[in-house]
Amino acid sequence: MKILIICNAGLVNGLSEEVLVDSLKEYGELSNILLPPGKSYCFVSFTTVENSKSCCDSCNGLLNIAQDNKPIYLCFIETLPNVVDEIVWDTLPPGLIILENFINDDEEKLLLELPNFRSLESGNMKNRQVKHYGFEFKYNINNVDKNDPLPDEIPNACDFLWPRLPDKFGNFIPDQCTVNQYLPGQGIPSHVDTHSAFEDPIMSLSLGSSVVMDFKNGNKHYCILLPGKSLLIMSGESRYLWTHGITPRKFDIVKKDDRCNLSVRGLRISYTFRRLRHGECMCDFINKCDSWSQKTEQFSLDDNEIALKLEEIHVHQVYENIADHFSDTRHKPWPNIVEFIESLEDGSILVDVGCGNGKYLGLNKSIFNVGCDRSSGLINVCKDRGFQCFTSDCLSITLRDGSADACICIAVIHHLANSERRLNAIKEIVRILRPGGRALIYVWAKDQFSNNEKSNYIKEDKRLDQVADADLTEVVPSVDGVQLPIHINRTQFKHKDLLVPWKLKRCSENKGTFLRYYHVYEKHELENDCGNIPSVKITSSYYDQGNWCVIIEKIKK
Amino acid sequence: MKLLTHNMLSSKCLKNVNVGYPLSIKVEEMITSVVDFNPEFIARIIPKLEWNALKQAVNEVGKDSCLPNNLIENFENDEDFLKKVHHVLLEIEIVNGCLVCPETGRSFPINNGIPNMLLNEDEV
CATH class of the missing domain: 3.40.50.150 (Vaccinia Virus protein VP39)
Structure with missing residues (x-):
């Protein structure tokens, strides 16, 4: 038995994943943590029984991370409860590709400095700063005005990216780019990019700090780590059907190879490249398709x-x-x-x-x-x-x-x-x-x-x-x-x-x-x-x- | 199915059928029950009836004796006549049997008092 339940602390009474992982990591590598929503208990397990036992012996009644700095109480359990919305790691939605180290350090540095977020041109969103090239993405209508291009096209400095794309995406030439700057604690609400606005695929280049992006479809919830210098390609189902978003917080819990680790977020900039769609979307994912109503006829x-x-x-x-x-x-x-x-x-x-x-x-x-x-x-x-x-x-x-x-x-x-x-x-x-x-x-x-x-x-x-x-x-x-x-x-x-x-x-x-x-x-x-x-x-x-x-x-x- | 309902039913919707009326009744099970008599109601219903179809229906269900052959004048004031019409229209119920189209012979089953008048796609 390796699984511990913390009986008196959970999400509902103020315990965060961050505090939990930070407080327990000295007892060994965590293999799982589970904080059920709306509960005053949670679960942790270590990679070895010894580590779990040492944690239990040292913390039970002694580690003051429960509400009002009270001690937590732990005991061993045999199995975890069934959770409906279980988060899945290491699985990608259909059509999603992540190319790690798509660019090198020098190229990253160049692109990090390209958009000047201190200038007045950049927009200040509630959760992040944005700058648009080619066409402005209008958040009030979740679309672009195709007849109203911006004076600034996508910078030529990005041109080196396209020859590196996999053959399958050899024809991809974007005409719209949105640069987002995320400070630690900032995020973006879950969304599907408007079908009628952009073609398939959509690509996003990550610079600076890594971040966990949440992909959701019905009760499926996949967490995917986007490292700095990586390129994310969303096509097919992952572009049309799955929502993607970033939870606003200052750290991520990253689970890899059955290890849970805390990853502290730093400054992150993403370049999202898209190609405007002319005409209606003809995808098969009609529940998310704004072009559908015109099409039924x-x-x-x-x-x-x-x-x-x-x-x-x-x-x-x-x-x-x-x-x-x-x-x-x-x-x-x-x-x-x-x-x-x-x-x-x-x-x-x-x-x-x-x-x-x-x-x-x-x-x-x-x-x-x-x-x-x-x-x-x-x-x-x-x-x-x-x-x-x-x-x-x-x-x-x-x-x-x-x-x-x-x-x-x-x-x-x-x-x-x-x-x-x-x-x-x-x-x-x-x-x-x-x-x-x-x-x-x-x-x-x-x-x-x-x-x-x-x-x-x-x-x-x-x-x-x-x-x-x-x-x-x-x-x-x-x-x-x-x-x-x-x-x-x-x-x-x-x-x-x-x-x-x-x-x-x-x-x-x-x-x-x-x-x-x-x-x-x-x-x-x-x-x-x-x-x-x-x-x-x-x-x-x-x-x-x-x-x-x-x-x-x-x-x- | 009461005979007032039968007086309205027709198989005109069948392909190649011109009138489809009246449907002949084949009775397997029939009941009679008591329904409150409202002479004014019956007097208002009578002009809406196809009298000959009602006569034929009464004949087919073996209640010939219950109804005069012809619609009389001044029936509004003839309580005895109205009572007879009331009885055949509302108190006789066909529980099981069938209705038959006079032109094609297509048979519509009646089960538990419900005529099944659904047509197949190739019949319309």
């Missing part, structure tokens, strides 16, 4: 076969799988919909197209309510609740023409994967309405902040939320080559066609997460669709809790 959701397949996998199958849980979360009728139903004349026939669990059926006892849905799971729930219902698709409602006095269609049409199908669904509702009959349609809005108010979807309390965030970064599902971005629940929509995760209660594994396809509507999009149908008059349109809504009337002939 190019994909062939317009192809009916692809649209059908997408709906089958990401709508129909999902609702069958989540029917019971979905039904448990759908109780409270929305007031404006209730008002429409209550406004119907006694003896009216109301058809709820896509009725789900039937939460709007039976509210008005003076009318005849009938619901249809294509999910047999949800229709069974309706039937069990005593409602008249049948299984049917909203594009082929198996009712005779003009048989309904009124229709409601709530949160249904946005599951159809192309504009033709969405329009046909409205036409089908109009077909079953009698002349003079009215329909109320709700679809999800892209803008969840209309009227400067957050919709309930955005502000709903996380603790009450049945829908949890899925792991958003790993897999981007594809249907016949159509890849869609996965939405982060309870946030504003970034895309018009997307997948929204539904996580089953009490199901922690990923198999409990289902992705539903949605087309979220722009303002006026639903009205424009309705306006394209000749026999339709729009009597009212409004925004309600993150949805665009219309009431339409079938014109009497």
